[in-house]
Amino acid sequence: MITTNDILFLLQGVPTTLLISIFSFILGFIIGIPISLCRSFKIPIASQFADAYEKIFRGIPILVFMLFFHFGLGGIIPIFKDPFMTSVIALGMRSGAYQSQIFRGAINSVGRQQMMAAISLGMKKLQALRYVILPQAFIVALPGLGSEIALLIKDSAYSFVLGVLDLAKYADILRRGTRSFIFPYLAAAIIYVILTFPFANYLDKLGSRLKTKYGLR
């Protein structure tokens, strides 16, 4: 049976799990916005690059990227020697591809008419994006972003294969220490659910509330 001490031991992995998830989400956001704009506004060459980026990072398993970055590129690029940073970068780059899709859908749902209305006032395209399109797209994207954070929290567990001391790794250590094959993983699974649910649920509800308030679809 699992004890309170075992739970406290497991919880030591939570900060690392959350840090990997949050940093990779931020990196994904920074990558996802420009990629989505390149594709939504069909910027020559850049949109083809963006399309290829999305296909590559959505099509290849995250574990393969992590192993490739760490063991393949680690000898050439120093940052990939660090398992934590490798996890953040690999997850963040893949999240960029997914967040790009979320934002692209949101930008398209805001509609061409809004851009035209802003342009008709004499706004430059970048101003129209900054003040008209993106604030609305961000609201529409909130539920999707909630799901993305939940996905990152879950997939941060892959970092365990690189030796990162996250929740999954602590569960594995506990399994070896207690020789229990069920309870450590079951407890970790429950903690993952507790971590993912509030993010996804809060952003989903916030998105729905704001969409109703502003009459967005």
Add this chain to the structure above:
Amino acid sequence: MGIEDSILACRDLWKRYRDLEVLRGIDFEIKKGEIKVIIGPSGSGKSTFLRLLGLLEEPTKGKIYFEGRDVYAENLDLNKIRAKIGFVFQEPSLFRHLTALGNVMLGLRYVLGMKEEEARKRAMETLRLVHLEEWADHYPAQLSGGQQQRVGIARALAMNPDIILFDEPTASLDIELTWEVIDVMKELAEKGITMLVVTHEIAFAKEVADEILFMDKGKILESGPPEQLLKNPKTPRAREFLSRLLGGE
């Protein structure tokens, strides 16, 4: 009358979308203070024509002149010209994340570069002109279609444009809300605002227009003062269109 003394003009204007020729060689001009109304059946190219004049789309061929200058040939700053051409769209196209006041202030702040307080003052004055000052803090979703269109008019008007283009601003409204918008447009007409209006509201055209233009299949088939064009249209297509339109009223 020529291009030199017009605010907005075009010569031999063509627009093609793939295989579809929407505009086929339009000549047009409008002077300061004039009100012109465009009528015509659906699909005749009226909205496309207006978007081209508003510099929201580029023509396939032909020239557009703003205050006598060829806007595309002379490498002019199109954003600066667009700021002088107000545009009211067929569907209410307010920025949904901003209040009525925010919608009117946006162009003032970021296009005309006004300070917050100055922009707020001008925006409130303009909302007062369209009788919506009490609705300034409401979001578009909280306004009726007619109110949204009036905010749209205020948004264009606040920029102090040289001309306002209206693209069937009442097309999506029921009769009562239509009159809300038409009344505001009449008030603007009385103030001497230059307007080019695409509409099927013949009573409005009759009352305020200096000239009515009848468009069909991408061309202006005929034009003239309201009393002449509405009573004695020269072309069979205009006669047929007007008899259907007026017969339905």
